Amino acid sequence: MPLDVRQGPLLIEVKGGTVDKAEMKRRVCAEIDRRADLLIQVGQDIYHDPELGFKEHRTAKIAAEVLQSLDLSVQTGLAVTGVKTVVDCGSAGPTVAVLGELDSLLVPDHPAANPETGAAHCCGHNAQIATMLGAAVGLVGSGVLPSLSGRVAFFAVPAEEYVEIEYRNELRRQGVIEFLGGKSELIARGAFDDVDMAMMVHGASAQSLKGKAGVSASNNGFVGKQARFIGKAAHAGGAPDKGINALYAAHVALAAINAQRETFRDEDAIRVHPIITRGGDLVNVIPSDVRLESYVRGKTIEGIESASQKVDRALRAGALALGAKVEITTLPGYLPLINNRAMADAFKGNFLEFYPESEWEETGHRSGSTDMGDIAHIMPALHPYVGGFKGTAHGADWGIEDPEMAYILPAKLMAMTVIDLLADGATLAKEILDRDKPPMTKDEYLAFMRRIAREEVFDGASEE
Template sequence: MSEKENLKLQVNKILDERATEIIDIAKRIAANPEPGYKEYKTAKLVQEEFDKLQLPHKDNLAITGVKSWLDTGSLGPTLAIIGELDSMVVPAHQNADPITGAAHACGHHCQIAMMLGVAASMKLSGVLDKLSGRLVFFAVPAEELIEVEFRNGLRSQGKLEFIGGKPELVKLGEFDDVEIAMMTHTTSTPEDRLLAVSGTNNGLVVKQIRYVGLGAHAGGSPHMGINALNAATLGLQSINALRETFQGEDTVRVHPIITKGGDAVSAVPSDVRLETFVRASNVDAILDWDKKVDRALRAGAMAVGAKVKISTIPGYLPLNMDQTMMSHWQNNAETLVGKESVSFTGHRTGSTDMGDISQIIPSIHPYAGGVTGIGHGADYIVQDYMKAVINPAKAMAMTVIDLLSDGASGAKAVISKSKIPHTKESYLKLMRSFSRDEEFEN
């Protein structure tokens, strides 16, 4: 057996021995769900687990993030294992917090447990003196793009610039020392099988829209008013009129909701509010549809003589999967669960801020099964924690061995072959270019 295979057995042995303890971490987090930038209990739990492993950590990064590190003692690249702290808000979920409605309906509790599992396996297995480089274990806040108003409030108070945790951490310089990054997300799609090699994801921008009309008696004098709800519905119809021009390869998704439809049924609505994401598979298409959606929204205002205020907020960039690293992960996944239990997800039309990391650092974002139900739904339940936490922890730990053993030759190859679209500076410039407030009145 090669030394590399032997090291993989050693890290997996720790993950088997500590499986119950690692799974218990996931269960404790699931019992205390907290949405983005409010993950205080979850962050404290992570800090305590790092303390138990006698790993140093920096706390309160982008409000709740916790970052730890482990040096092998030999020079080499820094590789980060990431887990997301935040939950969704799904009040109907069986494990929802009765007060906030928060629930782990996206499996992030499993990510934190697997990240801590990898940390334990590296620290306790005795493999470090055979590795080169440095490991970062990073619990990051706010991946789910929800509670936009709350986060926008944090933006206006100067506590945040970006509403997603990873873009904010990039801005703060907390990824400056990271040269390679990986995390594993859970999946409930049966076709994904036990472990799934992933492809790409859509990126997005967020829009908050407010139509301003003029209130008047809805029965007695509607001709004196300007109906903001009519303006909004025309704006929505204008967006719908553009759908036939979406190009298949761009996988554009525009899905607005009305968050306020009026104040009183007896008054002509004068304040109507919408929110939408504009998603696409590539930055050019996001930029294009960002503008076309604004144009359609203006059309609604123009038709009835209302005013429209459009606030565009940078969201996430598309995911750019590192093929070299992914092939290591795939080999390890196939060794662990058998080739027939490993699938390929292709392109996904949802979005993640791991996309942002992948635009500046070679990254992978594969998937692990063991879950049933609908993602973000009330029935998203982890059925088998060995599959949802221990399998992916092993696949990542084995990939760390591939990358950092043998003088970190694997990691160096990943870095030299990677196709990274952005530097941190060009990434931040692009993100900031999305941010704008527009007011349109005919």
């Protein structure tokens, strides 16, 4: 596959600081257009070979090869599969990171699913890698970087989807990772220590976005919850009185969780959506090992913690009612996302170079979650949506509708936004960093995440 992006002549060298922002943006967009076929090919290649989080070895290799073909030196294997390069513009200033997520989902009935693993790119992250690389191709290949101040990091990041919890817990036990989400793990390993602000673009279809692009004010965060009800097996027909029914304990717990719903405040946007992952083993045996999994999502950390305590209470209630035991595990998930307004305004301004205002959508609060929320808690961050996709996110009908919009436009918009941030001595980036202090330091963030992780055993029988 021709991954070398040096083919053809570079555009005219920009003499330090003499070219205005509009001209820089024009050159960057021209360079991205010149390499559009390659970028679409990279996006499609990844689409047809999806890999789940912390396993994205081939996808990471593609990202590294494209960056290396720009004569950039890359770091690989960050939080297992992350790939990063930092380009110095030559004069002092903040570091802006452009991110792309490497991982896919598990949707076996998707037409492009991997027949062996069932992995499929039903969240559009394949486009994110193409657009991150597109921003690199544009900014590096056009020669505008010497006119900017600071540094630009291009960063392919692992494991955004919070899935395969059992597998990741095993990696955690082996000490390979500490956190189940890619960006949390990268933060813990210091991979964001040299980054001051970060941006990415997430794909969207008409089902979630009315216009062609937009940004939310915020997104929900969540904690992960696992519960294992331990009862006592007995003959279901001959001696049910000798057993303790763990399935009924879970059933009571689910009813108790549902009874909490009217106490969830609208403004906290709580979402609790438990599933039973093990419901019993044989129909003539009283179930003695029943497992339940859930997220507890909310708009604020306080809201999530309050709902999480109610869920714990409900889980204990199930165990208490039946005299069963319950092991409750709470896992750190993702923090709520807060999009930086000034970065969003710059991004929107660039979008308006291509489309009218009516195609831009301010989507308010969204109840889905992303680990970009974790980044947003320690630095100004931007996570807008751009269309180009069709169907249901995380569904079997998800796909690319408009390759130009999915793969090329976001690359231009991110590169143009980097120019806004770092031009004129990085005036805008410095203003944002001075004014918009993130809610936490890295150390406070890690302490918070480590405090969330806990295990509890409640014995309903001992309460009798």
